[in-house]
Structures are given as structure tokens and as C-alpha cells.
Amino acid sequence: MPIKVRIPTPLQKLTQNKGEVEASGQTVAQVLASLESQYNGLKTRLYDENGQLRRFINFYVNDEDIRFLQGDQTVVKDGDEISIVPAIAGGS
Amino acid sequence: MPDRDILVWSNFLKIKMYSIALKCRECGHEYPKTPIHVCEFCFGPLEVVYDYDLIKKNLTREKIESRGPNMWRYRELLPVDQEPTVGRQVGFTPLRRANRLARTLGVKELYIKNDTVNYPTLSFKDRVVSVALSKARELGFKVVACASTGNLANSVAANAAAGDFESFVFIPYDLEPTKVLGTMIYGTHLVGIHGTYDEVNRLCSEIAGKYRWAFVNINMRPYYAEGSKSMGYEIVEQLGWQVPRHVVVPMASGSLLTKIDKAFSELEKIGLVADNKAKIYGAQATGCAPISTAVKNHWDIFKPVKPNTIAKSLAIGNPADGFYAARTITRTGGWCDDATDEEIIAGIHLLAETEGIFAETAGGVTMAVTKKLIEQGRIPKDESVVLCITGHGLKTQEAIVGHLDKPPIIEPMIGEFEGLIKKIGGKYV
Numbered sequence: 333m334p335i336k337v338r339i340p341t342p343l344q345k346l347t348q349n350k351g352e353v354e355a356s357g358q359t360v361a362q363v364l365a366s367l368e369s370q371y372n373g374l375k376t377r378l379y380d381e382n383g384q385l386r387r388f389i390n391f392y393v394n395d396e397d398i399r400f401l402q403g404d405q406t407v408v409k410d411g412d413e414i415s416i417v418p419a420i421a422g423g424s
Numbered sequence: 425m426p427d428r429d430i431l432v433w434s435n436f437l438k439i440k441m442y443s444i445a446l447k448c449r450e451c452g453h454e455y456p457k458t459p460i461h462v463c464e465f466c467f468g469p470l471e472v473v474y475d476y477d478l479i480k481k482n483l484t485r486e487k488i489e490s491r492g493p494n495m496w497r498y499r500e501l502l503p504v505d506q507e508p509t510v511g512r513q514v515g516f517t518p519l520r521r522a523n524r525l526a527r528t529l530g531v532k533e534l535y536i537k538n539d540t541v542n543y544p545t546l547s548f549k550d551r552v553v554s555v556a557l558s559k560a561r562e563l564g565f566k567v568v569a570c571a572s573t574g575n576l577a578n579s580v581a582a583n584a585a586a587g588d589f590e591s592f593v594f595i596p597y598d599l600e601p602t603k604v605l606g607t608m609i610y611g612t613h614l615v616g617i618h619g620t621y622d623e624v625n626r627l628c629s630e631i632a633g634k635y636r637w638a639f640v641n642i643n644m645r646p647y648y649a650e651g652s653k654s655m656g657y658e659i660v661e662q663l664g665w666q667v668p669r670h671v672v673v674p675m676a677s678g679s680l681l682t683k684i685d686k687a688f689s690e691l692e693k694i695g696l697v698a699d700n701k702a703k704i705y706g707a708q709a710t711g712c713a714p715i716s717t718a719v720k721n722h723w724d725i726f727k728p729v730k731p732n733t734i735a736k737s738l739a740i741g742n743p744a745d746g747f748y749a750a751r752t753i754t755r756t757g758g759w760c761d762d763a764t765d766e767e768i769i770a771g772i773h774l775l776a777e778t779e780g781i782f783a784e785t786a787g788g789v790t791m792a793v794t795k796k797l798i799e800q801g802r803i804p805k806d807e808s809v810v811l812c813i814t815g816h817g818l819k820t821q822e823a824i825v826g827h828l829d830k831p832p833i834i835e836p837m838i839g840e841f842e843g844l845i846k847k848i849g850g851k852y853v
Contacts, residue, residue, distance in 0.1 A: 342464065342467075377466065380451070386450065387747060388450060388469070400727060
């Protein structure tokens, strides 16, 4: 069973307007690489030029922020869900 | 009209454009000066870009000193293109040398930047709101709005009323009654939300996407946040064009702290001060200390928290500028700490009893954390220290109720008073 990935509205232009796509891999990084092979251009939106995940995008595996797991090396298994959510830059 | 055309026209008409664009703090993408706050490419926050060479040519100490005592004396460094239309009297609050407090803490040179008397709503938020609303007018908005922990609510409601805007203000439902009253009185549309500030903010982001309003701390945020720099410029000017060595700043979103640091750097960049060695310290409440926790643990990310503190104006569990605030503190060689509810109350008492300044709970946080940092030796005792006190105590009286004795009540007879004096005892007898 593949991994389900939720795509935020501003990136859906790259995923043929799909809000939810499927990909495979053993880690978050592998899933994102597999997504890039399906939807060209996604990777540069998610990673910076140093190969780090962009700071103002939050990635969740089953609702847990991967910054507090193992980052993009977080292991995923079939049936897991990855959510990509832009951080909200509002505030007092 | 594209920005380049505006530049050409402004040159032709001899209008000087000191702020020229918005730029992503993360990936550097540039955007025209429109009501947007997030980079379309990488989702990083946008910041105003200035033409510092032009500012350097046009702004001198003498020019600033010749202007009125308000934050607009630094207008070249603020992102409005026309004369400001809102908050003309805001800012230039007192910077007081605090000798009694300095003696109590055992330090040589201590100052209070006293924004408890900022005009018109008694907090530093009038600085950011006057910029946001002046810019909103330039951009053609009729309705302004905000998500707030209280002080911003007061300021948006009051300045919108005075500036002839309609306003919507969104707050957590359990804010202090004084802050609710001090918002409603101005005739705004006030909406309480069942949730924390972070939930209010999230909802407001959705509303901002749907309605064409100027949300001061969302789509107007790049301009709005720049208003905080005026506090930094004033500190430097009021110290005789000297940058202080140590500045303690309360942190909610972390924005004020980063902007005070930016103000010092800009004054150095345009040649108005020579020697910026300021270390910036952040103060949070123990019940909501995501930035302080990150700095103390040397993390380069912070973990959002669910706030639980009497310092409601600082109760932001997922601070928008948390990352940049932590980085600023570390880069300048500053530090962080946090204060419990009891320490906050004690801090409010200490500031009031030594300096006659009644601060709100956020001021109690700044006071308590400053005391800790001095006791820890993080802030040395022989260098200049400035405390940024950002809001008035009359706004958070609930926090103090029950922590003060009731005054004695006597009959109008001298004998009764003499009996009372005997009870007080000491030198009065």
C-alpha cells in the first residue's frame, strides 16, 4: 500500500490540481523523491538550494511534525499519511 | 503600475521612494509593494526592501531632531510612500534613567523605554498599527482587521476609528475584560473565538484569503512589523545617539525583538551611529516559552506550545518570528529566560515601587527576566541596559487583584488616624 501525501493549494498547480496524491518510499525523503519523478518541479518548492527542507513549510507524518521525528529521514510505512502545510506567517 | 514604472515616475516628479519592494527573507524572491506577506515560491515571510543609499543621502541627525516628537521623525526608514494619515502623534515615548531600580538590581546604568504611555492606546502596538493603517490607506483599503492577544485589538479599534476605517477585531474569547472593553468602546466589530491565539490567527488567515480587508498582522504584516523599529531608533536617539549594550525585550511572536535589532543595524548602515554592539535578550512567560526554550537548548527550531500564563499578551504558542528572534538573540550574544506567574506579579510590583511605572503583565515578564539575567551574570552590572516596557498595567488589572492589601478605612477623626499610624509604626510614630 502506498503512502498518501496531502498537497497544499498553492502547490496543486504542480500536481494536476490534486489535493491528495500517492507515492512510495521508506522515508519521507524517498516519498518526496518519488513525488518529484511523478510531478516535475515539486522538489525545488520543498527543498532549498542546500538540500534542506524549506523552513516555512511544515511536514507532518500522521499529524506529527517531522522536525521532532527524524526530519526527512523519518521512516514511513504503508498506510501512513504525509501532510505538507505552509507555515502561517501571521502573528501579533 | 509595475514598480519600475513607479520608480521612473517618482524620479521624474522628484518624489523620493525610500522603500522599493518586498523580498522573501528565505529565498530572496522580490515582489512589488502589494498587500502580500508570504513568498509564493517557498512560503517564507516577506520583508520591505529600502534604498539605504538614498536614505543615507537624505537623513541626518539634525533633520530627525528638527521634527516633531513622534515616530514619524524617522519616516524615511518606515514603509509609507506618502505622508502618514494614521497615528501622527504615536511614539517618542520617554526613555527614563531608572536609578532606584538600578540600585535595587545592583547595576550602574539602567533605562526604561516606557511604551506604557504610548499614544493613543498605551502600548507599543500603536507604532505598528499607525504604519499598517497608513499603508492600508495608500493601498486603497476601507476595512482593516486583526487577530490579537489584546493590545493590538485596542490599537486597531482606536486607530481605525480615528482614521475613518471600518474594523474587525478577532480575539481569544477569554481575554482580560479590560482589553475587551478597551476595544469595544471604539465601535469596532469585535469577535471572540473559542480557542487560543494561534487558533484565532489560523482562522484569520482563512478570512484574509476570502475577504479583501487589510489584516494588519497578516497581509499587511511586512509593513506593520516595520513600525516596531521606531522603538529602537528612539532608544538610540534618546541615549544621545548611542546604541545601548544590552536590551531586554518581551517576546510573543518575536517580531519586536528582531525589529529593535534591525533598527540598530540600519542606523549604523546609514551612518547615524558608529558602534552597534547591542546584545538583545528575550523575555517570555514560563507558561509560554517556545523561543526561550529553543535558545536555552541551542535548538535551531522551536517547538510550538499550548500557552498557560497570566501574560496573555505574550501567549503565542507558535510564534511567527520565533526562528528569527532566536537567531537574533544568538547572533548578538544575548540570551533568554522566562518568568512564572508569581515572578511576573513580583516584577510588576518592583517596577511600580521603584520607578513609578505600572506595567501590564508583559512588563512584569520583562522586569522579572531582566532581574534573573543580571543575577545569572548574563547581563553585566557595569554596562548600559535598556528594558522595553510595552504596555500599561491598567489593561491587566485582573492579574494584580488579590495581590495587594485592601486599604484601611477609618472614620474622619484624627484619633482614628493616630491609631492607624501606631499600627504602621516605625519612623512615623
